[in-house]
Amino acid sequence: MNASAVHTESLPASVLPVDRVLPVGQMILYGLQHVLVMYAGAVAVPLVVGAALGLSDAQIIILISCDLVICGLATLLQTLGAGRWLGCRLPVVQGCTFAALIPLVLIGREYGMGGISGAVMVAGGFTLISAPWICRLVRFFPKVVMGSIVTLIGLSIMPVAGGWIGGGSSGMAGFGNVTSLAMAALTLVIILNIYTFGSGLIKNIAVLIGLVAGTTLWYFVDTLDFSRVAFSPWVNVPVPLQFATPEFHLVPILLLSMVMIVVMVETMSSMIATGEMVGRKADRETLKKGLLACGMATFCGSLFNLFPYAAFAQNVGLISLTGVKSRFVVAVSGCILILMGLFAKMAALVVIVPKPVLGGAGVVMFGMVAVSGIRTLGEVNYRNNNNGMVVALTLGLGLMPVLVPALFAQLPEMAKMFLHSGITVGTCVAIVANLILNGKGAQFQNRSCVNCAPEELVQSTAARTVAVRTVRMWLLLRRAREQKAKEAD
Structure with missing residues (x-):
């Protein structure tokens, strides 16, 4: 039996699992598990952009600390909501989006940190204005589209786990050495054994136990770098505009505004996938509130010289794996992120978790995202319609940027910005293919029952x-x- 089920048996049946509050100790453990899963992705964008702009190690640590505070606040905004207008109230973790990484580096090299902050500020405002219109796309997400996209999300982020297993980036020296592969495999075996033979709370924190055990074993096999912990200050309070004052230039503003359209589509896909898993479908109103929260987080982040924010797909797999659906667990993750940002040594301590250990856990978590999508596709009717072709086109074209990253290298920068994301490509292909191949009935499932x-x-x-x-x-x-x-x- 699930640990969450043990605690909530006495609650009214009308309370959905997503709204249930677990014991504090369990929520802290589950929340920490979510943080460990998304931490590498959360710090990657400020780390890469800071290095590209020539910031010192001390400045990059400050930038990362500020980013973690905004990540935590944005996650609290999404999970708990603010009034009637902000937050999807789903277990969604917010972090800096990879979709904006390349444009941010290009803008930073040309216009500096001030140009980045000004463009991010306007892009956040653009998101707030356009969210009520973008969320209308939800009517184009029947089961065949949604299942295809969720499957694509799981398959698209699998290369991230592969990079972690090898030790980081395929271009680095010693990538894929025997030690890295062995430790990733050992971590995976530990997680699988705990998940298979454990029960209750122990089973639900299998990933957390695996990460701790893998890191401990790594200490005896190789070395752990504690230098970043030593360099980090004990306390870091975010200060607005400590790196630069926002500057507004037309080209960066247009570029990041286009990026935010991509970010909104990806965020909607993650929210729809999460809603399907936790039993609360993300309708148009839910998506609008979620996108408004993303826009607000992005706008506020610009005041601290930070970057655009979006929902993290990595954590969707963890929800599927553990079966812990409470949004309050992810809210605790937000609190942990804030504490890590304020106490920089805590943040630096998590950085020492070896990449191969993360990769061993990532294989299971990201694979579970794909399983969730396959489960949805299993409910789709494939007789006397073109649903099979919709799935084939979505997965085939959506995986192209993942399988062949250099495929679109000769295209203009604007086109590459859109096509580099397999999730975005696949989402657009799924919607268009369903409309063309299945006709108008694909939009209104209650009328046609194409996918019933x-x-x-x-x-x-x-x-x-x-x-x-x-x-x-x-x-x-x-x-x-x-x-x-x-x-x-």
Whole structure:
């Protein structure tokens, strides 16, 4: 039995798992697990951009600390919400998006940190304005589209786990050495054994135990670099605009505004996938609130010389793996991120977790995202329609940027910015292919039942049969009345 189920048996059945509050100790452990999963991705963008702009190690540490505070606040905004307008109230973790990494580096080299901050500020405002319109795309997400996208998300982020297993980047010296591969495999074996033979709380924190055990074993096999911990200050309070004052230039603003369209599409995909897993489907209103929270986080981040924020797909797999669906667990993750940002040595301590150890855990978590999508595709009807072709096109074209990264290298920068993300490409392909191949009925599942489950088809057929019989009865009664009227005359 799940640990969350043990605690919530006494709660009313009307309380969904996503809204259940677990014991504090469990929420801290589960929340820390989420942080460890997303931490490498959360610090990657400020780390790369800071290095590209020539910031010192001390400045980069400060930038990372500020980023973690904003990540935590944005995660709290998404999970708990603010009033009626902000936050999707789903277990969604927010972090700096990789989609903006290349444009940020290009802008930084040309216009400096001030140019980045000004462009991010306007892009955040653009997101706030356009969110009510972008969220309308949810009507184009029937099961065949949603299942294809979720499967694509899991497959697309698998190379991240592969890079971690090898030790970081394929271009680095010693990538894929025997020690890295062995430690990744050992971590994976530890997680699988705990998940298979454990129960309750122990089973649900299998990833956390695996990461701790793998890091401990790495200490005896290789070395752990504690230098960053020594360099980090004990306390770091974020200071607005400590690196530069925002500067507003047309080209960077247009570039990042286009990037935010890509970010919004990816964020919607993650929210839809998360909503499907936790039993609260992300409708148009939920998506709008989630996108508004992303826009608000991006705008506020610009005040601290930070970058655009989006939902992290990495954590979707963890929800599927553990079965812990409470949004309050992810809210605790937000609190942990804030503490790590304020106490920089805590943040630096997590950095020492070896990449191969993270990779061993990533294989399971990212694979579970794909499994969730495959499960949804299993509910799709493939008879007398083109749903199979929609899935084929989505996965085939969506995986192209992942499998062949240099495929679009000769295209203009604007096109490459869009095409470098397989998730974005696949989402657009799934929507367009479904509309073209399945027609208008693909938009309105209640009318056409193209993707209905068998029981839904039976219900729909029964409803039509009752309607036809009712009309026939009414016509017979009308004819009887007319016949009586003629006889009376």
